[in-house]
Amino acid sequence: MGVAAAVSKRQDRVAVVDVAWGSSFVAVAIVLALVWPDTHSWLLALLVAVWGGRLAWHIARRSHGAGEDPRYEKMLGGPGWHAGAAQVLVRVFLTQAAVAFIISAPLQAAAIVDVRWWPVVWLGVAVWAVGLFFEVVGDRQLSAYRARPRDARPKILDTGLWGWTRHPNYFGDACVWWGLWIAGAVSLGWVPGLVTVFAPVAMTFFIRNVTGAKLLEKTMSQREGWSEYADRVPLFFPRPPAGRGKRRA
Template sequence: MPDVLVVAGLSLAVAALVMVATAVAARRAGRVSVVDVAWGLALVGVAVVCAVLAGDWRGWLLVALVGVWGARLSSHIFTRGRGHGEDPRYRELLGGSLPDVGMRVAVRKVFLVQGAAVWLVSLPLQAAALCSVTWTWVVWLGVAVWALGVLFETVGDAQLAAYKRDPDRGPVMDRGLWSWTRHPNYFGDACVWWGIWLAGGVASGWLPALVTVLSPIAMTIWLVWITGARLLERTMMERPGYPEYATHTSMFVPRPPKRGRRASRV
């Protein structure tokens, strides 16, 4: 098995290289939201490095899991954002558009943070490179949780795309999975990384499980409170009909809609 410093260092190097390249691309494009496309690809790169270092079947299984998730997510975000301006979430985070605030602010508030987040979230991949499999059945449990997450992301995005094409749509998307959670894609993202934690961290033993649990916790916090649901909600609450939708639909964890009741906070 490789040395822990080698695995951690190479994983950090991959995250740093991707973020440097993304910062250059953001400067040319005039918007930092291109980092959302690079996010999944950076984790795929770390997964490949860890699999090469591990040299076992689980490492390449994790490459497949992260690769399917990352390629789908990056492709979806790239297609959705093509021809559009800056994401309102990042404009609020930066305090203005990229040309106005400058690259120093963008590097400090976005690219350094996202690079560190890639390294932190990749901890289960690093654990799988450092430790052999202790519980094979936990690997497959992780695959099942990962599959649930990909299902929520894929179906949720497809339902939202169909809603946008419907000329008779209402003011707010509240159909299908969106009637159970206001952010099925973010919930799916969280499930993906809890599944990868099971397959990469927990399946390696109790100590790796405890060390790497920071990964899915950080991902969930990121998706709910940092650049995900909570930040998006500030903009969405200004849309007609959305506050009413929010009163009976869970924000994150899927639950049956509660008509006439106040929705849960998460």
């Protein structure tokens, strides 16, 4: 995150932290596997590397040449914000560094405690795979939608996974970390699982309510047709699509 902060200052763009976010977990997982090498730690490192590497690559490609992310503009005072370098460092980069360290608790537990239930490891891998599916497919569907000419595409993307949840990529992100918690901590026993359950809970809370879905919706809700879309499609947890004009409870 320190390196990302330096790059951010050079580019005058705080959103580079999103690339560093996934990469930071990859670094944590690989260091843990190198210091305490065993099959379990390397399996977790592989899962984190696939998720974090893909996420960093996707965000870097998508944001290349783009301006500041509206979410960070709002966080730092709105368009044209004048927050100082120290304030940006603390509010964005050091905060995300601390959160990444805390969220990685299941990986840290797995590095020092032996696996008790290998079937639970594979259950966690299955949940992780569901999350990765939602992220990858959701991102591809969004990219295909954006690649279409504006006058030849609907105002709102409401097909595919985007007809099941308004934020399939954020939901997938949460699933990935519930899967890593199950595979990494619950598989060690009930105590490690309970001690580290705050990690996926915190990740889900932040993704849904703080830095992810709800923050993004403050700008997305200004689009034409958004209210009708929001009536039909749930914010976060997927449900089968409702017909047009049918309001979701």
